[in-house]
Amino acid sequence: MTDWLLLCLAVSIVNATCLRWGILFLGEPIVLGALLGLFLNNFTTGLYLGGILQFMWLKSIPVGVKVQSNYTVMTFLTIMLIGRFGERSYPLVFAAAFAFSFLGKHLETLLRRLDNILADRVMNNIGRVNLGLVNAVYLAGYVLVFAGLLFAGLSVSVPLVNWGLHWLPPKLLDAFQFSYPYLVLYALSLFFQAVSLNGKLVYFGLGIAAGLCLMAFNFSMITNINVLVLLAAALSLINSKLVQFTGRKNAS
């Protein structure tokens, strides 16, 4: 229990660095996933799920008044629960984690409303208020509130997932286990949703052609990836130069 509380507190501090303090990218799913994987002695699961969740929340960006679902909460719950119940439990875990990340969103909205009151009070007493202290106290409160949410998430999700695993037919659980390695494809297909492909399908085709060419050389995957990055940069650069050249020609 104490371990859980301390862990929730640590992850909540990381969560505060996502938006409220500095935007340091420590709470991004891929980073937090790897850290939690190391903590749980299950680095590969942490890496894999962190990567999946990173793509999943690619569209979640802190812009203006828009409040997004909390991906740090989702990453924490997903990795802790899949580490405990195994790969076949992942749809149940995702459902529970989605629910708590949504709760995190509402908590953030509530805190912003409270911030309105705080802003008014500070403005009325600006001569007497120590803004540094206000920020420190606010951050401490924020960390405690989210630590509570994370702890509640773990405490509620563990029995729920356990119950779900007993209740679901074994054949369906086998099907979940079967589809687990293909989550990569789910994640990659989300990239299309996050990055607009308008007018870029030709480049996508170029990439497929480059991939097919590299396949023929039968290099290792790491070598292939390095070559692919260089090739993509070179092709893009050539394209820029061509566009500049044709643009100048048309203008003249």
Next chain:
Amino acid sequence: MLLKVLWRSLFINTTLNDRNLQNLGLVYCIQPVLKEVVKDARMYLQRLTSYFEYFYSNPFFATAILGICINLEKKNKFDMISKIKLEAMSPVAALADSLVWGTLKPFVTLIFGSLAFLYLPAGPLGFWITLFLVTNFFRVYNLITSYNMGLGVIFHLSRLNLQQIIEFLKRVAVIYFGGFLVLYFYHELRHIPHTLWAYQNVALVVYFALNMFGLARFRNEVSFILFLAVFAVLYLFKT
């Protein structure tokens, strides 16, 4: 003083509220400058209160506007600050959001996320180091440049051709994405027994086509349910 402002700029989002957004953060950042520049206590409070109006910009590029404010405060041209701040924050935020959230983050996610799928620790490490260094470089560079240049920084930023960099990175990402898909299929999925391939190919093609082109507006949760439906139902049907 600039170091103090830079440190305080990390707190610009701390008291983010949905009425005036980053106004309290901006006041906190500008406080040490005003303390140094304005000696009269009453004038100091008046100047500080003027920063309470609505303010919102990209947290990494807000330092550019902060730098302009500091420059103008030091030159005692404080009557211009409010107007310039309000006029500059939206274009700067639009450019910065497009660069950082719309291009840099998806690009870095694709490159280093794909390494994470291959279970390489370089994935999360490279992701964090790249984003941390680049975004904080912007934070520092914008503050120093705008402090030195004053209003000239807006012209300077527009001359950096950030739009071209954005387009370049997007093209690299899409080419890499196409190549990585082919290589991932070839390297990682070829160990699957031959008999399973027929079912999986159907599942993959159906899922990809639906998710990429048909359901691009869907939420993550719906896409996930679709994923489960395609794979799990095909598996159950097969067995």
